[in-house]
Amino acid sequence: MHGSTARFRFEDRRDAGRRLAERLAGYAGRSDVVVLGLPRGGVPVAFEVARALDAPLDVFLVRKLGVPGHEELAMGAIASGGIRVLNPDVVSATRVDRAQIEEVSARELATLERQESAYRGDRSPLDPSGRVAILVDDGLATGATMRAAIEALRGLGAGGIVVAVPTAPIETCEALSGEVDEVVCAFTPDPFMAVGLWYRDFAPVSDEEVRELLDLAAAAQPGQG
Numbered sequence: 001m002h003g004s005t006a007r008f009r010f011e012d013r014r015d016a017g018r019r020l021a022e023r024l025a026g027y028a029g030r031s032d033v034v035v036l037g038l039p040r041g042g043v044p045v046a047f048e049v050a051r052a053l054d055a056p057l058d059v060f061l062v063r064k065l066g067v068p069g070h071e072e073l074a075m076g077a078i079a080s081g082g083i084r085v086l087n088p089d090v091v092s093a094t095r096v097d098r099a100q101i102e103e104v105s106a107r108e109l110a111t112l113e114r115q116e117s118a119y120r121g122d123r124s125p126l127d128p129s130g131r132v133a134i135l136v137d138d139g140l141a142t143g144a145t146m147r148a149a150i151e152a153l154r155g156l157g158a159g160g161i162v163v164a165v166p167t168a169p170i171e172t173c174e175a176l177s178g179e180v181d182e183v184v185c186a187f188t189p190d191p192f193m194a195v196g197l198w199y200r201d202f203a204p205v206s207d208e209e210v211r212e213l214l215d216l217a218a219a220a221q222p223g224q225g
Contacts, residue, residue, distance in 0.1 A: 009167060009187050012201040013041060013138050016166035016186075017048025020136070023184045024164055027134065028053045032159065034126050035134045036060035038149060039119065040205035042137035045166060047213040049136055057217035058126040059119045059210065060135065062148045063108040065101070067094045074144065075101070078108055079152030080116065080125060119210050123218060129157035132181075138202075139195030140168035140185075143176055150179055167198045 010016035027033050033055045037046030043059060050057035065076040067090065075096055076086035084105060091101070116125070133153050140146055146163060153161050161180040169192040173185040187198060196202035 008200040009189075009198040010200070012199060013044035013205070014048050016138065016199065017045035017136075018052065020045060020164055020166050020184065020186050021049045021052035023186055024049060024053060024134065024162075027055070027132065027162070030055070030132070032131045033134060034058065034128055034131050035136060036126070036128070036149075036153075038062065038135065038137040038145065039115070040207070040210050041139075043210045043213055044205060045138050046134075046136035047217055049134065049164065050217055051220070053134075055134070056126055056221045057214065059116070059214060060149055060153075061112050061115055062145050062152065063112045064145075064148075065104050065108055067096055068100050068104065070094070075104075077145075077148035077152070078105060078112060079149060080112070081152065081156045082109075083152035083155040085148055085151040085155070115207075118207055119214055121211070121215075123214075127156075128153055128159075130159045132160035132162060133158045134162045134164050136164050138166060139198070140165050140172050140176075141192075141195060143168070143172045146176065147179070150176075167195060168192070 035046050035050035035055050035057045037043035037059055039059050060080050062077050062079045064074045067073045067075050075090045078084045135149055150161055162182045163176055163180050164184040167187040168185045170188040173183050177183040
């Protein structure tokens with residue numbers, strides 16, 4: 001067994017969140033900071049970040065809008081707060097019409113709203129307008145989902161945006177750094193291969209765990225929204 005653990009950088013997502021929080025200490029105790037976890041895997045990481053920074057936590061959902069018939073190709077995304085971002089190049093190249101965009105958007109919005117209700121219950125979402133939003137995931141590969149989240153947060157009027165992840169390829173971190181106020185990538189292995197390689201425990205996160213962590217965080221931050 002000895003030596004076989006050397007390649008693991010993090011025990012699990014909670015451990016990764018605690019380690020990531022050390023890099024974000026400058027945001028601790030600030031009343032203008034909110035921590036937003038991308039579900040599901042980003043929420044346990046974000047929970048530890050929010051706890052260390054004494055900041056409110058929420059989930060921030062992003063749903064890809066797939067081109068009809070070629071769903072793996074993203075023509076845009078929708079995110080928490082009712083924000084929709086379209087990729088005009090893909091829309092133009094695939095000749096998707098407005099009715100198709102609206103149909104796909106409505107379907108994905110319904111799924112997003114169901115997920116938000118399952119995760120958050122009857123709590124109102126945190127309002128990021130005028131605040132520094134720290135976007136957290138358990139890792140990045142291409143960064144496509146994170147980019148959609150960044151654009152959506154801009155649309156919601158975030159006062160500042162910080163991307164924070166335990167692990168990602170250095171090129172992805174560098175590419176994102178030009179789009180936000182700060183990018184914190186705790187560990188940038190080369191070769192990167194895959195996010196899960198750097199965790200000893202990378203088991204899927206359940207909806208129940210997401211809900212429990214959000215409930216715990218809300219109880220620790222009464223009256224913050």
